Structure formats: structure tokens, C-alpha cells
Amino acid sequence: MHRMKIQFCFIFVTFLTSFTSIPLTHATSRYYRTLAGGHRQGGSTKFNEQPLAEIAIYEAVLALHEDASVKASPNVLGLKGEDTEWVTIQVDHPEPSPDDWVAVFSPAQFNGSTCSYEDYTRIQPPYICSSPIKFMNVSYENPDYVNTGKSLLRLQIINQRSDFSFALFSGGYSKPELKAVSNTITFANPKAPLYPRLALGKSWDEMTVTWSSGYNIDEAVPFVEWAMKGHHQAQSRSPAGTLTFTQNDMCGGAARGVGWRDPGFIHTAFLKNLWPNMVYMYRMGHMLQNGEYVWSKTYSFKASPYPGQDSLQRVIIFGDMGKGERDGSNAYSNKHPGAINTTDTLIKDLENYDIVLHIGDMSYANGYISQWDQFLAQMEPISSKVPYMVASGNHERDWPNSGSFYDVDDSGGECGVPAETLFYVPAENRAKFWYSMDYGMFHFCVADTEHDWRIGTEQYAFIEKCLASANRHKQPWLIFVAHRVLGYSSNEWYGLEGSFEEPMGREHLQHLWQKYKVDIAFFGHVHNYERVCPIYQNQCVNNEKSHYSGTVNGTIHIVAGGGGSHLSDFSELDTVWSIYKDHDFGFVKLTAFNQSSLLMEYKKSSDGEVYDSFTITREYKDVLACVHDGCEPVTLAA
Ligand SMILES: *[C@@H]1O[C@H](CO)[C@@H](O)[C@H](O)[C@H]1NC(C)=O
Ligand SMILES: *[C@@H]1O[C@H](CO)[C@@H](O)[C@H](O)[C@H]1NC(C)=O
Numbered sequence: 001m002h003r004m005k006i007q008f009c010f011i012f013v014t015f016l017t018s019f020t021s022i023p024l025t026h027a028t029s030r031y032y033r034t035l036a037g038g039h040r041q042g043g044s045t046k047f048n049e050q051p052l053a054e055i056a057i058y059e060a061v062l063a064l065h066e067d068a069s070v071k072a073s074p075n076v077l078g079l080k081g082e083d084t085e086w087v088t089i090q091v092d093h094p095e096p097s098p099d100d101w102v103a104v105f106s107p108a109q110f111n112g113s114t115c116s117y118e119d120y121t122r123i124q125p126p127y128i129c130s131s132p133i134k135f136m137n138v139s140y141e142n143p144d145y146v147n148t149g150k151s152l153l154r155l156q157i158i159n160q161r162s163d164f165s166f167a168l169f170s171g172g173y174s175k176p177e178l179k180a181v182s183n184t185i186t187f188a189n190p191k192a193p194l195y196p197r198l199a200l201g202k203s204w205d206e207m208t209v210t211w212s213s214g215y216n217i218d219e220a221v222p223f224v225e226w227a228m229k230g231h232h233q234a235q236s237r238s239p240a241g242t243l244t245f246t247q248n249d250m251c252g253g254a255a256r257g258v259g260w261r262d263p264g265f266i267h268t269a270f271l272k273n274l275w276p277n278m279v280y281m282y283r284m285g286h287m288l289q290n291g292e293y294v295w296s297k298t299y300s301f302k303a304s305p306y307p308g309q310d311s312l313q314r315v316i317i318f319g320d321m322g323k324g325e326r327d328g329s330n331a332y333s334n335k336h337p338g339a340i341n342t343t344d345t346l347i348k349d350l351e352n353y354d355i356v357l358h359i360g361d362m363s364y365a366n367g368y369i370s371q372w373d374q375f376l377a378q379m380e381p382i383s384s385k386v387p388y389m390v391a392s393g394n395h396e397r398d399w400p401n402s403g404s405f406y407d408v409d410d411s412g413g414e415c416g417v418p419a420e421t422l423f424y425v426p427a428e429n430r431a432k433f434w435y436s437m438d439y440g441m442f443h444f445c446v447a448d449t450e451h452d453w454r455i456g457t458e459q460y461a462f463i464e465k466c467l468a469s470a471n472r473h474k475q476p477w478l479i480f481v482a483h484r485v486l487g488y489s490s491n492e493w494y495g496l497e498g499s500f501e502e503p504m505g506r507e508h509l510q511h512l513w514q515k516y517k518v519d520i521a522f523f524g525h526v527h528n529y530e531r532v533c534p535i536y537q538n539q540c541v542n543n544e545k546s547h548y549s550g551t552v553n554g555t556i557h558i559v560a561g562g563g564g565s566h567l568s569d570f571s572e573l574d575t576v577w578s579i580y581k582d583h584d585f586g587f588v589k590l591t592a593f594n595q596s597s598l599l600m601e602y603k604k605s606s607d608g609e610v611y612d613s614f615t616i617t618r619e620y621k622d623v624l625a626c627v628h629d630g631c632e633p634v635t636l637a638a
């Protein structure tokens with residue numbers, strides 16, 4: 001018995017079907033209920049953040065209705081190279097109910113195709129062991145469906161390296177009864193190279209391009225072809241490395257069970273020796289064994305400024321975005337209501353910023369791996385054009401007994417693997433998600449709050465080294481970034497804890513921020529916007545609110561976690577250090593005009609307008625000047 005465990009579960013299905021006397025334990029719902037249930041976070045109950053977790057797919061039973069049908073069209077998508085298409089789903093059901101819903105499965109052959117031995121202790125025909133990749137209420141666009149039994153749905157499908165089928169279920173999401181399955185549809189080239197994301201390399205003159213495809217290295221050679229704009233004849237090719245991850249790499253939960261989906265192959269090419277500020281054109285390619293090429297679309301980016309270069313430099317910062325659905329699917333419990341607005345507002349403004357920092361909690365896939373491709377597709381207009389630098393959040397990394405600093409299940413079992421593979425970051429080790437980054441007059445230190453940062457740890461040593469390595473004459477703007485709030489936030493649950501931060505955050509780090517005169521510390525995790533005075537040890541060190549100048553004394557703390565996921569409430573307690581609070585979706589833009597002038601703006605996602613701002617104006621001597629806990633030693637000798 002045991003030896004059949006992993007191989008060919010499909011044979012096992014047949015085996016079980018033909019011996020119906022073998023008792024199949026009736027699906028216990030404990031597994032997904034655990035995932036779906038709200039869980040506690042610092043004293044308050046958090047919403048479940050993955051709509052797919054509401055579906056009790058193991059409970060699905062076979063109840064095919066011979067007169068029910070689902071038809072999907074067109075049959076072939078992406079004939080002109082598109083990676084996103086709208087499909088029409090025609091539902092006919094003689095016994096319609098408000099509880100009817102359509103599931104999108106990919107691969108199309110969803111029954112038994114990904115079952116493992118353990119699954120058979122709980123599932124029943126039709127043996128569905130993987131979650132749909134999205135779903136929609138049949139009445140959503142046509143309330144009349146419950147009378148007519150007919151509905152036309154419009155769904156947006158992206159190329160995810162496999163074919164698709166659409167299944168009609170009755171019984172709602174908790175007792176799904178399979179009524180009918182559609183024809184299979186597919187993209188013309190399911191393996192196409194897609195969803196490029198740019199990231200800075202370890203050196204300022206290097207840009208990395210990471211993308212996803214269905215081509216393993218034994219089938220095709222991946223590379224990026226690129227040239228300075230207007231210098232097509234000087235085109236070059238850079239080879240790409242290839243990575244992937246498997247179900248066994250997941251730590252548990254949905255990621256190792258119903259949420260698992262093959263991520264394909266993830267390629268990264270390193271474009272080196274870039275000329276500062278020049279625009280480059282690029283496209284991804286795969287050279288097949290027969291010598292033919294498969295190409296992506298052509299994209300462009302602007303190379304980074306030389307570190308210290310005095311020129312206009314603009315940075316976008318936000319956290320906690322999530323994924324939106326333009327077709328309204330998954331809508332009955334849309335957990336990330338601001339994601340589309342933030343994305344669209346940033347796309348419209350693409351010409352007016354140079355680099356993006358997404359400071360953790362990216363897709364909220366939470367173990368449903370299909371959601372990562374959908375998130376990458378959502379961000380592609382941005383991530384293919386400007387470096388998209390990411391930090392790790394609880395929804396990327398946390399899982400009990402997996403080495404995450406917080407022993408909670410927020411990653412749905414991913415334990416960091418998808419995020420660390422799908423995105424390149426210039427870290428020594430992407431599983432230790434901390435790194436430094438130079439961008440012109442900015443020096444960024446990106447921390448990883450899902451690993452210990454306290455005094456004495458490897459990460460603490462990194463943070464100190466990173467902060468110390470900014471030459472403030474060349475890089476006056478020193479920025480600290482982390483996912484969870486290690487500084488100050490008036491968020492409700494932090495208020496209940498009484499600390500207004502993660503325990504052991506500023507207690508361990510504020511000395512470093514002060515010593516190295518960090519200008520601004522940005523945090524996410526709390527889904528709102530808040531700006532704090534320049535502060536040190538709970539005391540505002542400056543009464544000014546909008547035009548800071550002179551000596552750098554204290555660090556300004558900003559929470560920018562309103563990228564799109566459901567909003568967080570503020571505490572009713574009045575926090576003296578708080579200058580501006582906004583319970584809405586938004587993001588931050590930093591503009592360095594030159595070595596002595598910086599502008600911070602907070603914009604709402606809904607209209608892109610500025611709702612809060614301040615400037616910092618100062619000279620080099622103002623950074624050097626001695627302040628409490630921020631003085632260089634001086635000898636009495638002359
Ligand atoms: C679909 O929407 C209708 C109308 O809003 C609602 O009554 C029904 O419960 C929904 N069905 C499911 C399966 O969520
Ligand atoms: C799985 O689905 C295929 C086609 O959709 C069907 O031919 C086959 O009988 C199904 N197998 C089981 C075990 O339900």
C-alpha cells in the first residue's frame with residue numbers, strides 16, 4: 001500500500017472507484033476550516049485574507065445533471081500573443097439556484113490529477129484535490145438566472161502555463177455538487193515567457209529581469225536580448241538562470257494541499273555595465289532545441305543613476321496590496337478592495353517615478369499558488385518598466401515551526417518559498433530577506449521583520465552595517481524599510497497591546513536609527529497611512545509639521561500599508577507623536593530634488609491626489625552635527 005503513495009495517484013483513483021466497499025472517510029472539513037477561520041493577531045481577530053480558502057473542495061460530490069451544461073469560448077486564447085483574455089462562459093442549468101457558482105480549473109483535467117495518497121482519506125468522487133484558480137457566483141451578472149437557468153459570465157483569464165476548464169457547482173462553497181464541466185480552452189502558447197519584473201542587482205549598474213515560463217532548461221535556453229534605446233546594432237544577450245519549486249518545498253497548509261499549483265520555471269537574467277540614466281529596450285527569449293526562438297513582447301527601462309548623482313529621483317513606497325479581480329470574480333468576499341485602484345493609479349503615473357518598493361504582503365496568495373501568477377500579471381505594467389523591489393511580510397513567510405520569527409500560519413504554508421523564488425532581491429541569501437540598495441542620492445536598508453532583528457542577531461549586524469555604509473555627503477537620504485511596524489503606529493491592535501508597535505521593535509533598533517541619523521523609517525502591515533513626528537525614545541524632537549530643516553535629530557516614521565488589502569482601524573487613544581492619519585488606500589512618493597531637498601507625499605489610490613506632505617531641506621553639515629546619541633567621538637587633543 002505504502003509504496004503506491006506518491007506515484008500515479010490517478011491509478012489509485014481508478015483502484016478506489018472499482019472497490020467501492022473500501023470505506024472512504026467522509027471528508028472532514030477540519031483542514032480547510034482551520035485555514036478559513038479568522039485567526040488572532042495581537043489580540044484582534046483578523047479576516048481570512050484568501051477568498052479561495054472559503055471553498056470546501058474536498059467536500060465536492062459528483063452530481064452531474066444531464067441537461068446542465070457549461071460552454072467556454074473562445075477555444076484558443078492569445079492568438080496575437082496576448083497574455084490576458086476575456087472569455088465567455090454560457091451556463092445552462094434546468095434547476096438553477098442562488099447557490100450555483102462556476103469554478104475555473106487549470107489544469108483543465110482537475111479530477112484526480114493532483115491527488116496524493118493522504119487525500120484519499122477524506123475525498124470522494126469526483127476526487128478533486130486542487131482548488132479552482134478563481135470562481136464566480138452564477139447570479140453575479142445575471143440575477144434573473146435563478147428563474148431562467150441561463151447566464152452568461154465574462155471572466156478574465158491569464159496565461160498560467162496550462163489549459164482551463166469551467167465547472168458548474170450547486171450547493172454553495174461549503175457543500176459543492178458538481179453539475180457540469182465545460183470544454184477545455186487553452187492559450188496558443190501556454191509556455192510563453194511572461195510577467196517580467198525588474199529589480200536592481202547587487203551593483204548600481206546592474207538590472208535584473210525575472211520572468212516565468214513553461215520552458216525548463218532541457219527544452220530551451222532562456223536569455224534576455226537588450227540594447228540601449230536607439231542603438232539597436234549594439235544589441236547583446238544575457239543568459240538567465242532558472243529556478244522552480246515543488247509541492248514538497250511547501251511547509252504545509254493549503255500550499256502543500258489544495259492550493260498547490262505548478263509555478264513553471266522562473267528565470268533571472270543579469271544585465272550588467274549599464275550606463276547611468278540611459279533607456280534600454282529588452283525582451284525575453286527562449287532558444288528551442290531546433291534553433292527556433294520564442295520571444296516575449298519588447299519592454300524598456302531606465303538604468304539607475306550613479307550612486308550620489310545629483311538629479312531628480314522619485315520613489316514609490318507601499319505595502320499590503322493583494323490582488324484585485326477586474327471581472328468581479330471571487331467578489332463575494334473581496335479581501336483586497338484597494339488593490340486595483342492602487343495599481344491603476346500607479347500605471348497612469350508611470351512616467352513620474354523611477355523605482356517602486358513594495359514593503360511586504362504582496363499577493364496574499366496564502367498558500368494558493370495560482371494567485372501569484374495573477375498578482376504578477378496585475379503588476380506587470382509597472383514591474384516591467386521600473387525596478388520593483390520587494391520586502392518580505394508575514395503573508396510571504398510565516399508558518400509554525402519553520403524558522404519564522406512569528407510562529408503563525410499567515411503564509412498558508414508557503415514559508416517564503418514562492419516570494420523568494422518569484423522575485424529577485426539583491427540579498428546575500430533570499431531566504432534571509434534583508435538587503436541594502438543604492439539609488440542615486442538614496443540609500444535604503446530593507447529589513448525582514450519575519451526574522452529576528454534583535455541586538456546580537458545576524459540581521460541586527462546587517463542593519464548596522466547597511467546604515468553605516470551610506471556616505472551622507474553623496475547619499476544624504478537614508479531610508480529604513482520593514483514590513484511590520486518596528487517604530488510607531490496608532491493602529492488599534494497595537495494600541496490594545498499598549499506598545500504602538502511590534503514588541504521589541506524600536507527597543508532594539510532606535511539606537512541605530514538615531515546613531516546613523518536615519519531620515520525616514522517606512523513600515524506596512526497596518527493597512528492605513530500614518531505619519532509621525534521626528535521622534536526618538538517616544539519623544540518628538542521637533543515641533544515642526546511640514547518643513548523640516550537643519551540638524552537631523554530623530555527619525556520620521558511612516559506607515560504606508562494601505563496598498564489595497566482591507567483597511568485597519570486606528571486606536572481611539574490619542575497618540576501625541578502622530579501628525580497625520582488616513583483610514584484609506586494610498587501610497588507614498590519620495591522625491592529627491594537634489595542633495596539638499598526632499599519631498600514626501602502621501603497620495604490616495606482612488607484619485608492620485610496628495611493628502612499629506614512634508615519637505616526636508618538641509619545641508620551636509622546638518623547631518624554631521626552632533627545630537628543626543630548621534631555624536632561621533634571627539635578627542636580633547638588639538
Ligand atoms: C450569489 O449571489 C446571490 C445574490 O447576491 C446570493 O443570494 C447567493 O448566496 C450567492 N451565491 C453564492 C454561492 O455565494
Ligand atoms: C475525470 O474527468 C474526465 C474528463 O473531464 C472524465 O473523462 C473522467 O471520467 C473523470 N474521472 C473521474 C475519476 O471522475
Ligand SMILES: *[C@@H]1O[C@H](CO)[C@@H](O)[C@H](O)[C@H]1NC(C)=O
Pocket residue numbers: 539540541542551553626627628
Ligand atoms: C534633539 O532632540 C533632543 C530631545 O528632544 C533635544 O534635547 C535636543 O536639543 C535636540 N538637539 C538638536 C540639535 O536639535
Ligand SMILES: *[C@@H]1O[C@H](CO)[C@@H](O)[C@H](O)[C@H]1NC(C)=O
Pocket residue numbers: 593594595596597
Ligand atoms: C534643490 O531643489 C530645490 C527644490 O527644487 C530648489 O529649491 C533648490 O534651489 C535646490 N538646491 C540646490 C542646491 O540645487
Ligand SMILES: *[C@@H]1O[C@H](CO)[C@@H](O)[C@H](O)[C@H]1NC(C)=O
Pocket residue numbers: 337338341585605606607
Ligand atoms: C477606487 O477609485 C474610485 C474612483 O476614484 C472610487 O470611486 C472608489 O471608491 C475606489 N475604491 C476604493 C475601494 O477605494
Ligand SMILES: [Fe+2]
Pocket residue numbers: 320360361393394395483524525526
Ligand atoms: Fe502584514
